[in-house]
Amino acid sequence: MNLKRSYLFVPATSTRMFEKALASEADCIIFDLEDAVAISEKQEARERAKNFLINNQPNKDVLIRINDVSTTFWREDLEAAIGAGACGVIVPKAESAISMKILCEAALINLERLKRDLHSFVVLPLIETARGVQFAYEIAAAHYLIRRLAFGSIDYSLDVNCELTEEGTELLYARSQVVNGSKAAGIGSPIDSVYPDLGNDSGLINESLRARRLGFKAKLAIHPKQLQSIHEIFSPNQKEMEDALEIVQAFEAAEQEGVASIAVRNKLVDYPVYKKAKALLQSTGL
Template identity: 50%
Template sequence: MDASRSYLFVPATDLVLIKKAVSSAADVVIIDLEDAVASSEKETARKVMKEALKAHKQEQKIIVRINALDTAFWEADVETAINGGAAGIMLPKAEDEQGVQKVADKIRQISGGKDKAFELIPLVESAKGVQFAFAIASADPMVSVLAFGSIDFSLDIGCELTPEGLELLFARSQLVIASKAAGKGSPIDAVYPDLRDEEGLKKQTVFAKQLGFKAKLVIHPKQLAVVHQVFSPSKEELTLAREIVEGFEKAEKNGVASIKIAGQLVDYPVYKKAKKILQNRIIKQ
């Protein structure tokens, strides 16, 4: 199971910035051909991305955010990303299963069907996308996880973004539930745009984790430490998880399925959660 906690955006226009992103602590780097690139620079950015993939694809997992399906750029973006050796594609403004399937089919056509390890990450950032989240997640086996774009979503529905994030509670929960129902991994939470507000970043990341997210989109390397801390179990949590797993498995062999460990009632759901923590363990760093 993918234990990636952070997905760092970097513009596809600057090889130096891309090299810095690849050298950072990010679990995944997203080379951005969409919002970070002016319309007049799309072709140039694609060339830079191709060069960056050639130089760094062995060092880091690199995803490419292509342009939206309603543009003239997306097909060339997909072709360059695949031929360059990207690990996957992020599809912005994903709103229905037809659009996701269109991109998946294009990927298979270009790759000659050699897409077994290739990821397609739909970025949900509109009311329609949230409404049809399950259909988007279920559209194709290539879809690995959904990602949430809160800024465009807030513009679409006309809500005001707040540090507390209650206005996004339904949308976030919808993506978590739809992902689970579709048999996909936990979704990736939205970016936190204020680089000066580390405490706000931590609060929002904790809130997302409480809702069921396991990773976050990031716009600067300085945000990585906080995101990794929140989405990684501490040494104390790992120790308790081991005690729970070992104690429960010992009790189960004796026909007991409910015990107490460290003052906590442990039954099958608690045991399964502890086991999952150990399976996906990444110690805080």
């Protein structure tokens, strides 16, 4: 299964923490140079993350969350990520297409200089402000290095001064904008925000279900104990797989006979339904 369902943050403050994160069940790891690192420790954390990646061969995708483009740190963070062989960067507080284009073009220059494959590196903007939500489509469409968006609910709630609740209705508009902007731009389905309450697994499950229903296909995590629930929610279950396979087989057989609208278990199946089922099977390698 090649699904990227979980992205686990790990502070760039300890090589031991890097090792523990890589040994976890997370699909992707994010070495964090931003919120988890004090300003006085930024340079040391950058070098620690870079040296670890250079001297090790991670068995899964590793991205680096750089500092945002309004700071003096982002260019060196980006250069270090590319030089160390990271598969991409998370860009916090993404708010405009222009800043994303500047960052992506800077990435291309470094990729070319180091003779890295230009398609081996991704940029994932983190939408976590009102301005970022407002321009989600423009950000998503800003450059071909941008493959997915991620949503940050905590910073977003602080920016718009809303109260985070278990029901999550206060985030419905923002989440929907991120999903719609991603799809309109033709990039992958977005990654949902972290769930901060490590002792509330039912809350994590409920939030993950809401996000999946809206169109998110992955979630950020802050602790390995959250991964099992995230994977269960963002992985197709056995029944979904069996239904998708039945739809694809029945529709393709009908299509050979010149029919493009059939019923499977008393439900209409036409091209949109077929394409959705086909995409589900392909996402799992079938």
